[in-house]
Structure formats: structure tokens, C-alpha cells
Amino acid sequence: MNVVPDSSGVSALDTWLRDVGAPAQAPGQGPVAATSLASASLPAANPTQQLRDPAEELLMLDVPSERTPGEIRTAGFAALSDADATVQRWAEHIFSPLR
Amino acid sequence: MPLDSQLAQPWRESAARLCEFLELTADPERCLTVLNLLCRRFGDHGYPGFLKLLLILGDSGSDLGKQRLSEAVALGLRRGDVPSGVLTSWGATRFWTAQEPLHSGMLPGNSMGVAPRRQLDPLAYLTVWFCQRTHRPYLSESTYRSCVARLVDLFNSSHAARQLYPLKIEADLSGIEGAFTRQTRHRLSALADSWKRGLSIAQVASAASETAAYSGEP
Numbered sequence: 001m002n003v004v005p006d007s008s009g010v011s012a013l014d015t016w017l018r019d020v021g022a023p024a025q026a027p028g029q030g031p032v033a034a035t036s037l038a039s040a041s042l043p044a045a046n047p048t049q050q051l052r053d054p055a056e057e058l059l060m061l062d063v064p065s066e067r068t069p070g071e072i073r074t075a076g077f078a079a080l081s082d083a084d085a086t087v088q089r090w091a092e093h094i095f096s097p098l099r
Numbered sequence: 100m101p102l103d104s105q106l107a108q109p110w111r112e113s114a115a116r117l118c119e120f121l122e123l124t125a126d127p128e129r130c131l132t133v134l135n136l137l138c139r140r141f142g143d144h145g146y147p148g149f150l151k152l153l154l155i156l157g158d159s160g161s162d163l164g165k166q167r168l169s170e171a172v173a174l175g176l177r178r179g180d181v182p183s184g185v186l187t188s189w190g191a192t193r194f195w196t197a198q199e200p201l202h203s204g205m206l207p208g209n210s211m212g213v214a215p216r217r218q219l220d221p222l223a224y225l226t227v228w229f230c231q232r233t234h235r236p237y238l239s240e241s242t243y244r245s246c247v248a249r250l251v252d253l254f255n256s257s258h259a260a261r262q263l264y265p266l267k268i269e270a271d272l273s274g275i276e277g278a279f280t281r282q283t284r285h286r287l288s289a290l291a292d293s294w295k296r297g298l299s300i301a302q303v304a305s306a307a308s309e310t311a312a313y314s315g316e317p
Contacts, residue, residue: 059154063110090136
């Protein structure tokens, strides 16, 4: 099947960045792309002299699990029986908490 | 409620729904389709959010969910449609910073000055983010190491993914000349090699994060 890209223009990452008060970045607008030759020649993996990527903070955000295996039943799931739930509806169901 | 807890809540809920779907869905084809739809839902710049869901699932106690996700990834590796994220290629960022007059030869593989972009699987995305100039600030070594370890551990939940992923990395390294910097190639090669040899998760992550001191060459 064809996978249609999101057309809403607002990603969950954008939402997260907004919530932590950091500006979302688009390609070409980041501090690396916009820097001078001096910073461009920094050795890779030397992040100490650069801005920390807010997306990195998301990766390291502590998300403790409140549920044990076998007890995972999410809100609203009853409306999505396995037989009639399309893959599109599942994707939306999974994504919707991040809107 | 602490800020971190508030921020974590939607990610925890989303990951729980993903886990629920995987536990209910035995068909890897269906799982892969939903994963790709979900990945696209994050948009071009939101791939770290998709990776976050994988990391949360990997940290969870759901062995079945982890196995099914990894089997779906294995299917995607075989078919070439594993959920991927976009980063600009190093050639593009070199063009942006060269401060030289623009000529057409500086824009290989793109048009109208739009930066060349590559679709990268999870481990390649993290490695490029860590050690290549892209539109993102560099990923730190500690985060790179942690994420590589957790994702390799997650993908080891499927025998097929464990077998295929290192081979896919090696195939990319041999088949896409110029797409990665030398340092990225060394790190990915070390990651694949140590993974194939069955080293521990910590050793695989160390091999990827500690190898190939920067040589000054791209």
C-alpha cells in the first residue's frame, strides 16, 4: 500500500519542542548548517562547543513504564477491534497522544 | 506533577498503544505497514520522535512486543522499506559552508540548491547524527552509545533482525559510495562487525562509539 506523508505540518517532535520551549528546526536552519567554516571544521563527535539538539533531550527523556507486560490496555482501544481496524486507524491511534 | 513527567506522559501513552498493537498483531507485514505509517506521521523532521517510541518499547517488559517489532524491522530490511528518517548528506552541508561561488558542479544529486537528503534506518540515522555534519547539531557520544545499545538490544529480539541488520549495514557501506563520511563508515562497520560476531550489547555500542578517531578527512 502507499504510505502517505503527514500533511498537517506539525510533527510530534515539534509539539515536544514547543512544550519544552525550544524552537523547532527545519533543515538548513540549524546551528550547524548556518555556522562558519571554523565551526564546520570541528571534529565530529565534539558536541561540547555546540548547542545541544532538543531532539537529543527527547531521546534521553525518562519515560518510566507504569504497566507490566500483559496489562497494557490503552484508553480508547475498545473502539479498535482487531478485525475492522485498518492499519491507518492503528497508526493514528498510536500517534494521537502526541498531537 | 514534575515537568519531565508531564512531558513523558504522551510518549508513554503512545508507546503503550504501539506495544498493544504489536501484541495483538502476529502478521509482520501488517506491523511493518503500521510502523511505516506511524513513522511518516512524525514528518520529515520528527524521526527522533519515532526513535523515542522504539526506545521506550525496548525498555519495556513486553518481550512479545519487542519481538514483533523486530520481526517487522527484519521484513523491512529484506524489502528495503524499514522505517527511515531524513538527514542531509555531508556533501550538502559542505556546500553550505564552503563560502565559495556557487556553480552547478557543487550540487550533485539535487536541484535548485535544495540540500541532498538521505533516508536512513535507525542505526544509520543515529550514527550520521553523531558524527556527520547535517542539519541537526551533533548527537553527544553518551546519547549515541546509549541509544545504539538499546536499539541493538531491541532488534536482537528477533533472530532475523539480528542476522539481517548487520548485513544491511555492510551492504549500505559497500553499495553507497560517498553517502557517508569516513568516520561514519568506520563506526557503522565496527558496529556491524561486532554485532555479527555476537559481542555483548555494551561491546557493540562501544565499538561504534569509540572507533575511528577523527582523521581530518571527510
